[in-house]
Amino acid sequence: MNPSTSESQQRERLKTVVHASADAASALVAADIAALIRQNTAAGRPTVLGLATGSTPVRLYRELIRLHREEKLSFKKVITFNLDEYHGLPRTHPESYWRFMHEQLFNHLDLPAASINVPDGTVPRADVFASCRVYEEKIRAAGGLDLQVLGIGRTGHIGFNEPGSGRDSRTRLVTLDALTRRDAARDFLGEANVPRHAITMGVGTILDAKRIVLLAWGEAKARVVADAVEQPPSDALPASFLQGHAAVAFHVDQAAAGELTRVRDPWLVGTVTWTPAVARRAVVWLSQQVKKPVLKLLEEDYSEHGMADLLTEQGPAYGLNIRIFNEIQHTITGWPGGKPGADDTHRPERAAPHPKRVVVFSPEPSDDVLGMGGTLRRLVDQGHNVTVAYQTSGNLGVPDEEATMAAELVLELDRASAAFENPGAKFAREVRRQLGAKSAFDGDTPEIRQLKGILRRGEARASLQACGVDAARARFLDLPFYERGRYRQFQIGDADVAALVTLLREVKPHQIFATGRAADPSSVPAVCFEILRRALTQTSGDPWRAACRLWLYRGPDRNWAPAEIEMAVPFSPRELTQKIQAIYHHKSQRSQSPVFAAGLHEAWQQAEHHNRAIALSYDALGLAEYEAIEAFERDPA
Numbered sequence: 001m002n003p004s005t006s007e008s009q010q011r012e013r014l015k016t017v018v019h020a021s022a023d024a025a026s027a028l029v030a031a032d033i034a035a036l037i038r039q040n041t042a043a044g045r046p047t048v049l050g051l052a053t054g055s056t057p058v059r060l061y062r063e064l065i066r067l068h069r070e071e072k073l074s075f076k077k078v079i080t081f082n083l084d085e086y087h088g089l090p091r092t093h094p095e096s097y098w099r100f101m102h103e104q105l106f107n108h109l110d111l112p113a114a115s116i117n118v119p120d121g122t123v124p125r126a127d128v129f130a131s132c133r134v135y136e137e138k139i140r141a142a143g144g145l146d147l148q149v150l151g152i153g154r155t156g157h158i159g160f161n162e163p164g165s166g167r168d169s170r171t172r173l174v175t176l177d178a179l180t181r182r183d184a185a186r187d188f189l190g191e192a193n194v195p196r197h198a199i200t201m202g203v204g205t206i207l208d209a210k211r212i213v214l215l216a217w218g219e220a221k222a223r224v225v226a227d228a229v230e231q232p233p234s235d236a237l238p239a240s241f242l243q244g245h246a247a248v249a250f251h252v253d254q255a256a257a258g259e260l261t262r263v264r265d266p267w268l269v270g271t272v273t274w275t276p277a278v279a280r281r282a283v284v285w286l287s288q289q290v291k292k293p294v295l296k297l298l299e300e301d302y303s304e305h306g307m308a309d310l311l312t313e314q315g316p317a318y319g320l321n322i323r324i325f326n327e328i329q330h331t332i333t334g335w336p337g338g339k340p341g342a343d344d345t346h347r348p349e350r351a352a353p354h355p356k357r358v359v360v361f362s363p364e365p366s367d368d369v370l371g372m373g374g375t376l377r378r379l380v381d382q383g384h385n386v387t388v389a390y391q392t393s394g395n396l397g398v399p400d401e402e403a404t405m406a407a408e409l410v411l412e413l414d415r416a417s418a419a420f421e422n423p424g425a426k427f428a429r430e431v432r433r434q435l436g437a438k439s440a441f442d443g444d445t446p447e448i449r450q451l452k453g454i455l456r457r458g459e460a461r462a463s464l465q466a467c468g469v470d471a472a473r474a475r476f477l478d479l480p481f482y483e484r485g486r487y488r489q490f491q492i493g494d495a496d497v498a499a500l501v502t503l504l505r506e507v508k509p510h511q512i513f514a515t516g517r518a519a520d521p522s523s524v525p526a527v528c529f530e531i532l533r534r535a536l537t538q539t540s541g542d543p544w545r546a547a548c549r550l551w552l553y554r555g556p557d558r559n560w561a562p563a564e565i566e567m568a569v570p571f572s573p574r575e576l577t578q579k580i581q582a583i584y585h586h587k588s589q590r591s592q593s594p595v596f597a598a599g600l601h602e603a604w605q606q607a608e609h610h611n612r613a614i615a616l617s618y619d620a621l622g623l624a625e626y627e628a629i630e631a632f633e634r635d636p637a
């Protein structure tokens, strides 16, 4: 145990600081680095920084750039060493770490070019060994790393030290893990384009740094952070070796802290303030732990699992069981837009008005039906005025082969219909030419992206029809941040927010459905949600807002714990089949989704698994047994 920590952190084997947000954490670490640089510069010493890539440190780098511009922080006496680089990519490749570091940081500072060191990914295989030795020697000659910044991969890697990397490993060529390559697939516009090898500082190289800070944001990192912090060190999770370092700290946001024992099961490690939400979480947890339905939990189950004080405060057990059971029972409704004319005291949604004006925001086409295809059908069947707003075109997610097929189809049509004027054929011919001229690493031209966007619009319309929603209810916003950007490097602009504000003011919805917090804070849904947040802030004074509720659904990358669910919409076996068939229409997305559980490669499989899993978890708590459930939480905004 880390001696400086409180009782609730007793399982944590290294210093872990949970921050309110990634921005707050980044600002703090940036201030720390600035102080170090200023101190060393004043003493006439250089500052040697070890730097990381990935989406995680981007906020830190933006803050360092701000400190340089606005607070005269000079990098003239700084020397940098990057952790790693893909092997075999030219420096100019959009995903090379060399280019990433220049674009995200170096180009904006007064750091001398000669002080920048990034492992050279372009050296031939035969020379890699020697080149790695030179890299290590250079670090030593510079006086060693004063401070190393790290992110963490979902495999538990630091740098590219994948599971199996030893504590004493040094800078070397490594083979990338399958999960790491899959996580990078979107950046590289396809898994096939992701390099198989990389050069990385070793675990031993990293541990030689005088100080180490590891940053992690978002729920996708929560599991691996908790394991690195709470499990004994092992090469199965290289980040856990940081436990042996004398001056290491993890800086995480709330979501990335979510699996730490003190956050997830606080009753196991200390005294808890039993708010209604915490009590519900604890009772659900207990029911799952002892594998008994809620109504069968006994006094001793509570006391044997660190929850005796909950009983003292809110017991006896049976009364508490009934209260929590009823709370969960009341989340279940077949009327996601409210049941007209019914007493709605214990229903998740208001009965009036009926019908409601509803806006469903879908970050990319297909998120809507994956997350809430069954609920969409219900809303329409129950008479509500539903608008489905696709925030981005989704064209980055379309493989070239699909675009080629579409272009060929138009050209075939053109040949078959010689009697008709066909201006589309000229466009298709041009796109086909551009696709032919494209190399694996090139981004798409605007024309290719346009064709890919058209494909996804068609799929979205067909999918909506299959959910019983008139395709005329679809609105395609094609937000500019996405059209300009690449994955993980999106920048929100005023026009993105304005597009949502316009739509919201036009519809004046009573209900908004959107994907809320995303597992990966740099993902498209996360950026789309931030844009919605800003649009809601801008419209906060509008009269329609008083009657508007925001419901959050989730993509298949995020699991629901039953205690988080505030509205559970169950559906029948037939409705589940209809939903799956609706997902099939997103043909360009086949085999495109990241695998989130063993064997589930297709998006429809993931959605089905999810909806069944929620139903099973309700059943296990002792509630009714349904085929499938779509879940929502209510955002207080």
Ligand code: GLP
Binding pocket: 052, 053, 054, 055, 056, 057, 083, 084, 150, 151, 152, 153, 154, 158, 159, 160, 180
């Ligand atoms: C890559 C890098 C790591 C980084 C990890 C996480 O694998 N080699 O240094 O920590 O990605 O990436 P992200 O910060 O985008 O989640």
